[in-house]
Amino acid sequence: MEEIKTYLVLTPFFPSSSDHKGVYIYDQLNQIRCKKNYKINIVKFVSIFSNEKNYTFRNFDVFIFKLIDIPFFIFPGFFKSLNNFRFNNFLKKNNIFNIDIIHAHVTYPSAYIANSIKSCIKVKKIIQHHGLDVIQLNNCKFKFFRHLQRRFLKHNSILELNKFDYNIGVSKLVLENLNKFSNYQPKLEYVFYNGVDTTKFYELEVEENKQYTIGCVANFWDLKDHIRLIKAVEYLYNKNVNLYLRMIGSGPTFSACYNYVVKNNLTNIISFESEMPHEDLNLFYNEIDLFVLPSYYEALGCVYLESWATNTPFVAIKGQGISELVKDRDKIFSLANPKDVNSLVECISKNMNSNRHFVFDNKYKIDNLVEKFYNNVIISD
DSSP states (O other), rough: OOOOOOOOEEEEEOOSSOOOOOHHHHHHHHHHHGSSSSSEEEEEETTTTOOOOOETTTEEEEEEEEEEEOTTTTSSTTTTHHHHHHHHHHHHHHOOOSSEEEEESIIIIIIITTTTOOOOOOOEEEEEOSSSSSOOGGGGGOHHHHHHHHOOOOOIIHHHHTTSEEEESSHHHHHHHHHTTTTTTOOOOEOOOOOOOOTSSSOOOOOOSSSEEEEEEEOGGGGGGGHHHHHEEEEEEEOOEEEEEEEEEEEEEHHHHHHHHHHTTTTEEEEEOOOOOOOHHHHHHHHOOOOOOOSSSSSSHHHHHHHHHHHOOOEEEETTTGGSSSSSHHHHEEOOTTHHHHHHHHHHHHHHHHOOOOOGGGGBBBHHHHHIIIIIISSSO
């Protein structure tokens, strides 16, 4: 009988019944547990002030660990020693022993905590980076502290990452950003693209739209650049192009975008829709003719892959992680210049006037990517 190994996941995000953030981590683990010889334990980090409790999500038990911390953007890791001590006691309390693999997600707090775990056996340690701001320098908010914060992060966080057996990026771009730090000396690196679960996202037969319909799903943040998409649609509408834009999301820039649409009398061609359960997005992608997200700071972007899996073409921004997956023949349709309304208009127009059949590349299915990850990282010596 094959030995059951303990696979410990450390992450600040994992989906629940009310929040789908971290669904790509769930998709990864759902494939790994098919291997059957791994017992997966998930620890989710939350603030000491959080009311969140242990929960189960689709047969995964999620343990909640509450971090004691001055807000990260003031003094990152100030309570590192205390949290490390508390976490090792937490593992004992929850009977998580003899860990074979630690798979940590994002540098802080996961990398710091992972390196504190006491074990009597050799543990393979993996750190997976999901964003371009790998060591979270953008979290340094206050000018008074910023120099001190950045020095701390560049030194301490990189030292923590150097202790891992594998540093994994969700795109080559992520690892390129890491390699810009002179003290970064990884043992091994691996690119693990966020795949897509094609049992959840696939092509459906739907009624053809009377207007060419563009869709966007994203949190309303500055870097997602919704306003330029709105202005691109406005420009085409003023040129008598028959189109419609559906936007799903919430966040800090929502009000500014909504007010712009109202002020410029665009409510007849642009709608803002409530966030929906992740599994309901498949129909949304199938109902639109083109998915557009002009984010200019994107490590990869799961939404592009979800749209692609339904064979709905997408437009993204050049130089971002998704660029690595776009075939050369599709780049003139799929990649616009950053912060450039005219370039966005051009890409949208090319898609509208094209009869090409945009077909998903199966090598980006989550099960295929996890199989490679399993062979090249998890069970490799």
